[in-house]
Each structure stands twice: as C-alpha cells, then as structure tokens.
Amino acid sequence: MSAPAARDDRRTLGLVVVGLLAGAAALWGSGSAPWFTVDVPTATRGTVAASATGAQLQPAVTAVAALLVAAVAALVALSGIARRLLGVLVGAGAIAAGGLTVGLVVVPPTPAELASARAGLTAPNAPEGVGAVTATPWPWLAVAGAVLALAATVLLILREPRIPRLGARYSAPGAKEQVAETDPDRAAWERLDAGGDPTVGPREGEN
Template structure:
C-alpha cells in the first residue's frame, strides 16, 4: 500500500498509460518522417519539380517528443511516486507543445520560398515568383492525434499514479495467500541459525 493507504493494483491503468505513450510516439515519429507540405518549384536545370518538406524538417519538436515518449515508457520501470508524476508533467508539456506548434504551422503554412529552401540542394534559378502554391498533406494531423493521445496518457499517469503498480515489484491483493516457502531455502536458513537442516520447523521446536 502507499502512504495514503491506496493499493497499487491498477494494472489496466498502467497498461493504458504505456499503450498511449507508445501510440503517441509512433504517430509523432511517422508523421515527422512524412511530407507535410508540397509545392511546385521551377528549377534552372530540371524544369518544374514538386518539392516537399517533412514534419521533422519544418517542426523538429515532433520527432523530439516522439523520442521523449519512448524514453518515458522506459523510465516508468525505474520511477514511482513524485518522480513518476514529474515525468507525467514533462510529457504533458512536451506533447502539448508538439500539438500547439503543429496546429499553428497548419494554420499559417510556410511560404513557397520557405518550403523550397527546406529541400537541400534545390536550385530555384532565382525565380521565386514562378513557385506554385503550397499544398498541405494530411500528415500533420497524425502528429496532432499522436500528441493528444500522449497528452491524455500523461494526464492519466499524473492523476492515477498512487494506484499504478511499480513495474518489477510484487503486489499482493488483500487476503491473498502468501507464497509458499522454498524447502531448500528454509533448510539453508536453519543451518545458518545453527539448527539441523534435516529436521522440519515443527520437529525442531519440540
């Protein structure tokens, strides 16, 4: 039990938190590696080409938060109590920032010239007026969805932490049967105490 008397038996809640963080990380990473905006750009040597920029190129925080979420899942094994809650707050801040920055970028897309410059080695031939209109793809919304999922999981972690079990530790429900003693281990313990390991506990008491 915790100091407040709560039993750390909410394994389903812990599973939801872990699953939410992993899904959020996968969505953010997948979105970050996909093209977010495309534009037709006239070049000096290849004519008009379709240039695109990925989420990681335009908003590096997306993949950075994805890495944070994976690290947070690993940290759940070692942390508990206030440390776990601080971890949840950190994830809330990171996921919230990723969502806010992505929505802002979708609301105010990069200019054609900015998007063209995001593609390394692309020569526009000094004619930015010939660049077409910027077109958005659906991939930024995957980042928004992943950030929201991670945000919900982190809030659940902060709120439910006193009931979430510590990974790697054993928790017995009230009234559960105590584990049986290993006979070999009990014999060695009696030998260390100066008793006869061939005699059972009840016989040695007589």
C-alpha cells in the first residue's frame, strides 16, 4: 500500500474516532443539562422554577454516550464484519437517542411528568406545576451529538475495508526481507526459528 493511501486510511480512522468522541461528549453534556423547566409551588418559598435534566427525562442519551466511548476502544482492535456490526449497533443507538430527543421536544412532558422525573416520584404523587413547561436549547445538543455519531458510523461502515487496526503497519513489498538483510541479529533469530544454524549466514538463493 502506498504511503499516501496509508495516510488517507489513518485519516479516515481519525475522523471516525473524533466523530464518535465528539458525539459522546455532546450527548453526555446535553444529558447533564436541564432540558425543561416549570414553575412549581412550594410551601416555604412560594413558586420556584424547577427543571429536569436530559438524563432524568431520557436516560438513553447518556447510555448512548457511554456506548460511543466503548465503541472507540473496540473499533481500533476489530476489523472486517465485526467492525461493521459494531458500526451498525452504534448507528442504531445514535438514531434512537436522536429520535427520542426530538420526540420529547415535539411533545414536551407535562408539569407533573417533569416533577416526577426530577424528584423520582410517580406521576400521581408529583406536585403539579403552574404555567407552561419551557424547553431549553440543550436537547438540540443531544440531537447534534447523535448526528455526529451517525455520520461517523456511516463513514466506518463504508470505508471499513481500508481502515487500519491499532498497531497495523504499512510497508512496501520486500520490506521484511530488507529488514532481515540490514539487521543481522534479527536474521540470525529467523534462521534459528527455521531450524538453521544462526552462526552461518544465509546461503545463496535462500532469500
């Protein structure tokens, strides 16, 4: 494989890794931020603004973020059909996280549902909010992270045959023989492994 092609393949691997890590960071950051707020009456402080985070409302967001990080560790060691299956799995997770987030933005939770998610209560026991539930921009960060992760997995699936594994080496044909010729110690060990005498140089025609 030529040097320019090898560099291009490593660049593709780098883009996939960066896309997955960026998607994971966006999903995790979004899941840790408040997605919706609502005014809730209290007995001592009057009406206060209560909010629920993305992880409280949609745990799949942070779960997919963890999946993306794990996928980065796996994809550099896998190859072939296993790596493509990993891409399909991660892509499905990204689609699920993005789709569930968009669905929640389109149909926001009710004040009781929001209070339930925040307090961990069942809906009938949750305090009713007053006023409308207000969405923050943070859910769209999760959507952006899901899109980034999906784009990275599509690139992985399409270019998988040319993406190197971690530690893979590219060398021109005949490089191994050249190393053996220029490294006497290595050549001696190779002759010993082949059952020959390491103290005797290669006979004519062995190479």
